[in-house]
Amino acid sequence: MLVGAFACAHTPQLLARPETEDRELVLRVHAAFARVKRRLEALRPDAIAMIAGDHIEAFFLSAVPALAVYVGTECAGTFGRYRYRFPIHEPLARALVEAGIERGFDLVYTQDAPLDYAFYVPLHFTMPEPSVPLVPLHVNVYLPPQPTPKRCYEWGRALGEILGSRSERVVLMASGGMSHFPGTDRYASPEFDYDRRLLDLLSAGRSRELAAVTAEELDRAGNIELRTWITLLGAVGDAKADVYCYEPSWHHGNAVVEWPLAIT
Amino acid sequence: MVHYRFPPASAYRLNRCLFALKSDDAFRSRFRADARAAMREMELDDADAAALLRGERDALVARGAHPYLVFMADLRLRMEREAVTFEYF
Numbered sequence: 001m002l003v004g005a006f007a008c009a010h011t012p013q014l015l016a017r018p019e020t021e022d023r024e025l026v027l028r029v030h031a032a033f034a035r036v037k038r039r040l041e042a043l044r045p046d047a048i049a050m051i052a053g054d055h056i057e058a059f060f061l062s063a064v065p066a067l068a069v070y071v072g073t074e075c076a077g078t079f080g081r082y083r084y085r086f087p088i089h090e091p092l093a094r095a096l097v098e099a100g101i102e103r104g105f106d107l108v109y110t111q112d113a114p115l116d117y118a119f120y121v122p123l124h125f126t127m128p129e130p131s132v133p134l135v136p137l138h139v140n141v142y143l144p145p146q147p148t149p150k151r152c153y154e155w156g157r158a159l160g161e162i163l164g165s166r167s168e169r170v171v172l173m174a175s176g177g178m179s180h181f182p183g184t185d186r187y188a189s190p191e192f193d194y195d196r197r198l199l200d201l202l203s204a205g206r207s208r209e210l211a212a213v214t215a216e217e218l219d220r221a222g223n224i225e226l227r228t229w230i231t232l233l234g235a236v237g238d239a240k241a242d243v244y245c246y247e248p249s250w251h252h253g254n255a256v257v258e259w260p261l262a263i264t
Numbered sequence: 265m266v267h268y269r270f271p272p273a274s275a276y277r278l279n280r281c282l283f284a285l286k287s288d289d290a291f292r293s294r295f296r297a298d299a300r301a302a303m304r305e306m307e308l309d310d311a312d313a314a315a316l317l318r319g320e321r322d323a324l325v326a327r328g329a330h331p332y333l334v335f336m337a338d339l340r341l342r343m344e345r346e347a348v349t350f351e352y353f
Contacts, residue, residue: 017353183336
């Protein structure tokens with residue numbers, strides 16, 4: 001069953017805290033992450049299914065999967081001196097691949113890919129101790145053509161149904177965004193107004209409208225990673241978002257959000 | 265797409281080199297020791313090699329490099345070359 005749903009930023013500056021960053025802003029995002037951690041402790045999930053967009057780390061141009069599931073016993077990743085290793089909830093991961101394929105999603109699965117920082121930056125701050133087993137779910141966000149927002153939403157809806165039929169208590173977490181433009185002239189000028197309008201929509205429970213945005217719009221708004229959120233929205237339906245924080249830094253719209261779910 | 269475009273096959277070797285600079289510690293060390301030899305290893309042509317040596321982002325992107333790979337390859341090199349202060353607070 002799906003017991004919780006969250007979305008959050010993963011900018012590495014939150015972890016590495018270089019001197020380019022506004023200390024107070026970063027600490028406010030850390031405080032929002034700490035709230036997520038407390039919620040996870042209260043929700044007691046058997047697994048965290050985490051939807052993140054690979055930053056051309058696990059998958060290079062040798063093969064570019066639109067949607068993938070990590071199905072192994074554990075996963076690990078490194079960024080500079082930061083090193084992470086998490087257990088994978090293998091039975092659940094395998095069930096998601098099998099049920100997803102059965103429903104017509106041509107999923108890639110991997111037992112070998114390294115874990116991207118989009119996964120472990122939020123988990124650094126939110127993972128309860130001992131570690132809750134993870135099911136990493138990849139959505140291609142950086143290598144066009146990416147899956148359409150509509151397809152992401154449909155995959156999320158299927159994920160919600162599959163998880164709903166399982167006995168495990170599962171938290172869904174989307175990692176990504178909000179507006180940022182790494183490697184471009186726009187890096188220091190994200191589209192914060194776009195983010196704020198979007199958060200208003202999500203707070204009003206109008207998330208299904210996001211299934212209709214275009215790839216072009218996401219690219220223009222610096223929100224290609226929003227595909228991970230849109231996937232999650234397919235699973236949470238019309239639940240209203242509780243925005244823990246929205247902290248626009250000089251390069252990034254940092255949001256942390258929960259969709260409180262009615263658990264039956 | 266305005267910001268992130270389809271990576272053209274003509275830029276495959278360039279993107280492979282940037283990917284290695286980003287994610288392969290051993291390659292990054294070889295590049296720092298002898299950039300030209302490392303770029304020969306990646307079979308870069310002269311124009312790609314020149315743009316990469318000069319660190320010209322716009323030229324690299326114009327040649328088909330993925331902007332995120334250019335950004336992160338540069339960051340990872342700077343993280344090792346300079347004493348970037350991490351965990352500043």
